[in-house]
Amino acid sequence: MPSQGLEKLYSREHIARQVQRLGAEISRDYAGRELLLVGVLKGVFLFFADLVRAISLPVNVDFVRVASYGPHTQTTGLVELRKDLEMSVTDRHVLIVDDILDSGYTLEALYQHLAGRQPASLKTCVLLDKRHARQAAFEADYVGIRFDSGFVVGYGLDYQEDYRNLADIYLFDPARSV
Ligand code: IMP
Ligand code: MG
Numbered sequence: 001m002p003s004q005g006l007e008k009l010y011s012r013e014h015i016a017r018q019v020q021r022l023g024a025e026i027s028r029d030y031a032g033r034e035l036l037l038v039g040v041l042k043g044v045f046l047f048f049a050d051l052v053r054a055i056s057l058p059v060n061v062d063f064v065r066v067a068s069y070g071p072h073t074q075t076t077g078l079v080e081l082r083k084d085l086e087m088s089v090t091d092r093h094v095l096i097v098d099d100i101l102d103s104g105y106t107l108e109a110l111y112q113h114l115a116g117r118q119p120a121s122l123k124t125c126v127l128l129d130k131r132h133a134r135q136a137a138f139e140a141d142y143v144g145i146r147f148d149s150g151f152v153v154g155y156g157l158d159y160q161e162d163y164r165n166l167a168d169i170y171l172f173d174p175a176r177s178v
Pocket of ligand 1: 043068098099100101102103104105106107150151152153157158159
């Protein structure tokens with residue numbers, strides 16, 4: 001796994017502070033209710049594990065797997081649901097949790113998909129929001145870190161399946177990586 005082309009952008013301490021803040025906001029907003037957290041695999045796995053432990057409410061967890069076509073650093077707008085939920089969302093308070101909001105196509109498609117199953121409420125939470133990359137008209141309800149551009153890896157995020165285990169988040173330039 002090459003380490004060229006990586007430039008540290010967010011430290012593990014900075015990430016942890018944002019995750020604690022999100023957990024506190026979510027715990028306050030959903031006080032008195034039971035929450036179903038839906039993680040979007042695979043990139044969310046570390047963020048999800050930290051976020052559930054920062055929430056001081058009874059929660060259930062489930063996962064979906066979504067793939068947007070295109071192997072490189074651009075999404076195409078074609079979103080495929082590769083693994084559906086195992087639990088029912090009907091009449092439940094559902095919070096979709098994803099790693100990064102980029103074009104917005106993934107969360108928009110997933111949101112529409114779950115909204116059709118009559119949840120009691122449906123909101124979204126992302127660790128990272130690439131504000132200027134948006135192509136779909138979609139915004140998340142809870143955002144950890146907003147940033148402007150660049151492709152990032154680490155803390156669950158990959159480039160062609162590599163770098164997910166890095167504890168910090170790095171800007172990644174594929175052109176400089178070989
Ligand atoms: P969207 O549909 O364009 O919003 O893309 C969302 C998905 O694309 C995320 O859940 C990630 O899996 C992936 N993605 C978008 N930007 C990045 C990035 O900078 N690094 C790693 N994965 C990314
Ligand atoms: Mg993803």
